[in-house]
Amino acid sequence: MTQLHFNLNMDELKDAVMSSDLNALMKSVLVIILNEYMEKERDDFIEVGKYERSDNRNDYRNGYYERELLVSIGRLKLLVPRTRSGEFSTSLFEKYKRSDQAFVLSMLEMFINGVSTRKVKNVVQELCGETVSKSFVSSLTVKIDPVVRQWAERPLNVMHYPYIFVDALYTKVRENDRVVSKAIYIASAINKEKKREILGFSVDHQESYESWKKFLQSLLDRGLNSPRLVISDAHSGLKKAVQEVFVGTSWQRCTVHFLRNLMDKLPKRDSDEAKKELKQIFRMAKREDARELYQVFMKKYKGYTKYQKVIQTLDEGFEDAIQYMNEPEEYHQYIRTTNHIERINREVRRRESVIQVFPNHQSAYRLTGAILMDYHEQLQTKTKL
Numbered sequence: 001m002t003q004l005h006f007n008l009n010m011d012e013l014k015d016a017v018m019s020s021d022l023n024a025l026m027k028s029v030l031v032i033i034l035n036e037y038m039e040k041e042r043d044d045f046i047e048v049g050k051y052e053r054s055d056n057r058n059d060y061r062n063g064y065y066e067r068e069l070l071v072s073i074g075r076l077k078l079l080v081p082r083t084r085s086g087e088f089s090t091s092l093f094e095k096y097k098r099s100d101q102a103f104v105l106s107m108l109e110m111f112i113n114g115v116s117t118r119k120v121k122n123v124v125q126e127l128c129g130e131t132v133s134k135s136f137v138s139s140l141t142v143k144i145d146p147v148v149r150q151w152a153e154r155p156l157n158v159m160h161y162p163y164i165f166v167d168a169l170y171t172k173v174r175e176n177d178r179v180v181s182k183a184i185y186i187a188s189a190i191n192k193e194k195k196r197e198i199l200g201f202s203v204d205h206q207e208s209y210e211s212w213k214k215f216l217q218s219l220l221d222r223g224l225n226s227p228r229l230v231i232s233d234a235h236s237g238l239k240k241a242v243q244e245v246f247v248g249t250s251w252q253r254c255t256v257h258f259l260r261n262l263m264d265k266l267p268k269r270d271s272d273e274a275k276k277e278l279k280q281i282f283r284m285a286k287r288e289d290a291r292e293l294y295q296v297f298m299k300k301y302k303g304y305t306k307y308q309k310v311i312q313t314l315d316e317g318f319e320d321a322i323q324y325m326n327e328p329e330e331y332h333q334y335i336r337t338t339n340h341i342e343r344i345n346r347e348v349r350r351r352e353s354v355i356q357v358f359p360n361h362q363s364a365y366r367l368t369g370a371i372l373m374d375y376h377e378q379l380q381t382k383t384k385l
Contacts, residue, residue: 157223207235
C-alpha cells in the first residue's frame with residue numbers, strides 16, 4: 001500500500017491557521033493540527049521522541065492540561081503538553097498580548113509565594129497545570145521584563161509633544177509581608193502629527209510633589225522637550241512639579257473635574273440656572289467670550305451668601321481651566337479634559353482589579369507596562385485626531 005508523506009513547515013502552518021478565516025466545520029481539524037504542533041515542540045524540548053529511551057534527555061513528559069484558545073472561528077479546546085519540571089512552554093500561545101502574559105505571570109508569582117486565593121489557584125491550574133516551578137516563572141519574566149522596560153525607557157527626542165496628559169491611580173502591592181498602597185503615574189500625549197501616544201509610566205509611593213517631580217524629570221531625561229500644555233487634575237504637588245520641571249509650559253486644569261467641583265459648591269436648591277451659566281462659560285471657543293461670561297456670573301451672584309463658595313472656587317481656578325483656549329480651536333475638544341488618560345486608567349484598572357494585590361513591586365510594574373505598551377500600539381494604528 002502506498003504511503004503519503006507530508007513535509008510541513010510547522011511555523012508557517014501555525015501562522016496560517018492562527019490567522020485563518022475558516023468556518024466552524026474545521027475546528028476539529030485545527031485541534032488535531034495544533035495539538036500535534038505542541039507535541040512536536042515538547043519532543044524538541046526533551047530531545048527524545050515518544051517511547052524512546054535516552055540518558056541525554058532534558059526532561060520527562062508529564063501528561064497534558066486543557067486550555068482554550070480563541071481564534072477567528074471560535075474557541076478551541078486544546079491539550080497542552082507539560083513536562084515534569086514544568087519548564088516547557090509552548091510557543092503556540094505567543095500571539096496572546098503581552099498584557100495577558102503579564103497578567104498570568106502575576107498570578108503565578110502569587111501562587112509561588114503562597115499568597116494565592118482559591119481563585120488564583122484555579123486559574124493557575126487551568127492555564128499552566130498543577131505544577132508550577134520558580135524556574136518556570138523566572139523563564140517567563142526573562143522574556144517579558146526586558147521588553148517592557150525597553151519600551152518604558154525609549155528615547156522621547158524623536159518627536160515633539162505639544163500636549164501632555166498626566167494622572168495617577170492607586171494599586172495595592174505586597175511589600176515586606178505588608179500590603180501597601182502604591183501610585184501608578186502615567187503620561188500620555190498628542191504629538192505634532194496629531195496622534196496620541198503613551199509616553200511613560202512609573203510605580204512609586206503615594207502622590208506628592210517629590211514623586212511627581214521625579215516622574216516628570218524622568219521624561220525630560222529621556223529627551224522630552226517641554227510641552228506647550230500639561231493637562232491634569234488639580235493635585236497641588238503635581239501643579240508645582242509641572243511649573244518647576246517644564247519651564248515655559250502652561251498648566252490646564254481638567255474642565256470636567258473643575259465643573260464638578262463648582263457644582264458641588266452650589267446650593268442644593270434653586271440653582272439650575274446657575275448650573276447652565278457655569279457650563280456655558282466652558283463651551284466658549286474664545287477666551288475673551290469665556291471671560292465675559294465669567295464676569296457676568298460673578299457680578300450676578302456676588303451678593304448672595306449661599307453662592308460665595310462657588311464664586312471663590314470659580315475665581316481661584318478660572319484662568320487655569322481656560323488655558324486650552326489659547327491653543328488652536330481644532331484641539332480644544334481634545335485638550336480641555338483628562339478624558340483620554342482616564343480611558344487609559346480604566347484599561348489598567350480592568351486588568352489590575354482581578355489581581356487585587358500584586359505579589360511584589362516588579363509584578364505591578366510589569367503588568368502595568370504590558371497593558372500600556374499594548375494600548376500604545378493600538379493607538380499607533382489609529383488615524384489622527
